[in-house]
Amino acid sequence: MSEWWDYGLADFLLFSPRVYYRLFETMNSVWWIAVLAAFVAGLVAAGLAMRHGHRGNRVILVLLALIWGWAGYGFLWQYYQPINWAVAYILPGFVIEAVLLAVFAARPLPLRFGWRGDLTSCVGAGLLVMAFVIYPFVGLIEGRDLIQAELFGSAADPTALGTLGFVLMARGTWRWLLLPVPLIWCVFASATLWVMDQQVAYVMFVAVWLTIFSGWLDLKNGVTTRRLTEAELATPASLSD
Amino acid sequence: MSEIDRRNFIKGAGALGLAGMSASIGLTVPGLARAASSATVPDVIRKTVASTGEKIPAVGLGSWITFNVGNDMVLRDQCASVVSAFFNAGGRMIDSSPMYGSAQEVIGYCLDKLGAHDRVFSTDKVWTSGDGAGQIAETAERWHTRNFDLLQVHNLVGINENLPLLFRMKDEGRLRYVGITTSHGRRTDDMIALMKNERLDFVQVTYNPVDRKVEEYLLPLAYDRGIAVIVNRPFRGGSLTQQLEGEPLPEFAADLKAESWAQLILKYLIAHPSVTCPIPATTNPAHAAENMRAATGVLPDDKMREQIAAVIGVLV
Numbered sequence: 001m002s003e004w005w006d007y008g009l010a011d012f013l014l015f016s017p018r019v020y021y022r023l024f025e026t027m028n029s030v031w032w033i034a035v036l037a038a039f040v041a042g043l044v045a046a047g048l049a050m051r052h053g054h055r056g057n058r059v060i061l062v063l064l065a066l067i068w069g070w071a072g073y074g075f076l077w078q079y080y081q082p083i084n085w086a087v088a089y090i091l092p093g094f095v096i097e098a099v100l101l102a103v104f105a106a107r108p109l110p111l112r113f114g115w116r117g118d119l120t121s122c123v124g125a126g127l128l129v130m131a132f133v134i135y136p137f138v139g140l141i142e143g144r145d146l147i148q149a150e151l152f153g154s155a156a157d158p159t160a161l162g163t164l165g166f167v168l169m170a171r172g173t174w175r176w177l178l179l180p181v182p183l184i185w186c187v188f189a190s191a192t193l194w195v196m197d198q199q200v201a202y203v204m205f206v207a208v209w210l211t212i213f214s215g216w217l218d219l220k221n222g223v224t225t226r227r228l229t230e231a232e233l234a235t236p237a238s239l240s241d
Numbered sequence: 242m243s244e245i246d247r248r249n250f251i252k253g254a255g256a257l258g259l260a261g262m263s264a265s266i267g268l269t270v271p272g273l274a275r276a277a278s279s280a281t282v283p284d285v286i287r288k289t290v291a292s293t294g295e296k297i298p299a300v301g302l303g304s305w306i307t308f309n310v311g312n313d314m315v316l317r318d319q320c321a322s323v324v325s326a327f328f329n330a331g332g333r334m335i336d337s338s339p340m341y342g343s344a345q346e347v348i349g350y351c352l353d354k355l356g357a358h359d360r361v362f363s364t365d366k367v368w369t370s371g372d373g374a375g376q377i378a379e380t381a382e383r384w385h386t387r388n389f390d391l392l393q394v395h396n397l398v399g400i401n402e403n404l405p406l407l408f409r410m411k412d413e414g415r416l417r418y419v420g421i422t423t424s425h426g427r428r429t430d431d432m433i434a435l436m437k438n439e440r441l442d443f444v445q446v447t448y449n450p451v452d453r454k455v456e457e458y459l460l461p462l463a464y465d466r467g468i469a470v471i472v473n474r475p476f477r478g479g480s481l482t483q484q485l486e487g488e489p490l491p492e493f494a495a496d497l498k499a500e501s502w503a504q505l506i507l508k509y510l511i512a513h514p515s516v517t518c519p520i521p522a523t524t525n526p527a528h529a530a531e532n533m534r535a536a537t538g539v540l541p542d543d544k545m546r547e548q549i550a551a552v553i554g555v556l557v
Contacts, residue, residue, distance in 0.1 A: 082311035
């Protein structure tokens with residue numbers, strides 16, 4: 001197997017930025033209804049997640065499960081996988097994430113979304129803003145057309161970024177289960193964009209470290225490990241710390 | 242040219258390239274070139290594959306990155322325009338790999354669209370430590386072809402299994418030529434050992450006026466062993482020509498009728514007696530035709546080749 005050690009990251013860049021951004025242009029043109037629907041669904045989920053102690057947890061999880069399923073099939077399988085064979089190895093992760101989100105929605109697991117006002121919530125909200133508002137339109141600054149915008153809900157990068165934000169906005173013992181897939185995707189995307197010499201690679205990289213740091217803070221403060229009390233489960237409004 | 246003649250050339254010339262001795266090094270002057278399948282195809286410099294004596298156009302077409310356009314039909318048709326311009330300018334060899342994403346499928350699409358399966362010198366690779374035969378079958382399916390002209394072991398991956406497989410295919414008449422590839426100067430020692438011990442028809446290496454390490458030993462060895470040489474990354478993946486963009490061509494470029502840095506670099510490569518076929522990649526049909534025009538007219542002699550390398554070395 002030693003022959004595989006000879007390869008560097010740049011050897012696995014198989015496509016040009018032109019071809020990469022054309023993927024979004026084609027998808028946005030062909031599937032515009034689905035792309036817009038997924039984006040709006042994400043906005044609804046984000047709105048619910050930001051509301052203090054709202055009871056929309058299950059709705060958020062169902063919407064996110066659908067979004068991950070769509071991003072996996074619509075973008076990764078149909079468009080990205082043909083130009084990047086490495087995607088085939090990551091695609092099952094999108095299925096796993098969608099299933100996990102669906103399981104969280106279906107089971108009475110102690111996972112609750114809501115603004116807590118701590119640093120982790122701020123990072124989570126920041127990642128949501130980045131995923132919904134900033135990331136899709138960064139390309140405009142670089143001279144790309146609006147039709148090539150990478151929208152949350154369909155394009156994998158902002159979907160993974162936003163999902164990290166959602167998870168950081170949540171609390172509960174099992175939420176860490178939802179982190180590995182978006183984290184792995186962000187690392188993969190960051191490496192790909194970096195090799196393509198795209199500055200936005202740093203956004204994905206920073207998001208990974210902010211998430212890990214915030215997760216560590218929560219672990220340290222007991223937010224992650226402490227089970228929700230019966231009272232908290234019964235009264236979401238009491239989730240504020 | 243016999244094996245003895247080639248060795249005498251190396252000893253006698255004591256240098257790597259003399260364009261004036263083109264006949265001795267397997268060059269065919271344009272006027273004598275074998276007629277291409279299309280009557281309108283211009284004559285280009287052809288170089289000899291020593292193991293058979295077959296002469297092939299001295300510039301080919303790579304597909305790394307440029308042909309990996311997935312299912313995007315607009316970009317696929319652009320690729321077909323590139324292939325069309327390449328063939329119409331006298332080109333034949335197209336090279337790909339299972340590593341290059343959808344490039345193989347796109348080449349198959351282009352050849353179907355142009356009805357050009359009989360015009361191509363099909364060159365691909367096997368790149369797996371597992372089922373090489375299965376991968377080759379998939380590759381053939383993507384090209385919409387049954388047999389390849391040349392298959393190479395990509396970056397020596399799975400060499401112990403894949404090289405015997407390719408030799409077996411050649412012995413059975415399912416493959417015309419066998420080769421090995423490397424790039425960026427990797428695994429040179431392994432490459433040299435294989436060139437000394439195996440009956441290879443082709444090797445593929447990285448070579449350009451900036452990356453010249455292969456001139457020291459590998460290219461003379463290829464010449465001595467009668468192994469044809471394909472050159473990858475002639476423009477360093479495009480970065481070399483990008484760096485030279487805007488710089489005025491040296492005066493002696495006019496003597497070679499070189500219209501661009503790309504042509505000057507390709508002429509530098511083609512003029513080396515060991516080099517059979519550089520394979521520049523492009524997404525631009527005009528560039529494909531321009532690259533092919535490097536295989537026409539005068540080639541630089543040794544002194545001029547050194548000048549080319551020196552000028553480019555200063556500018557990049």
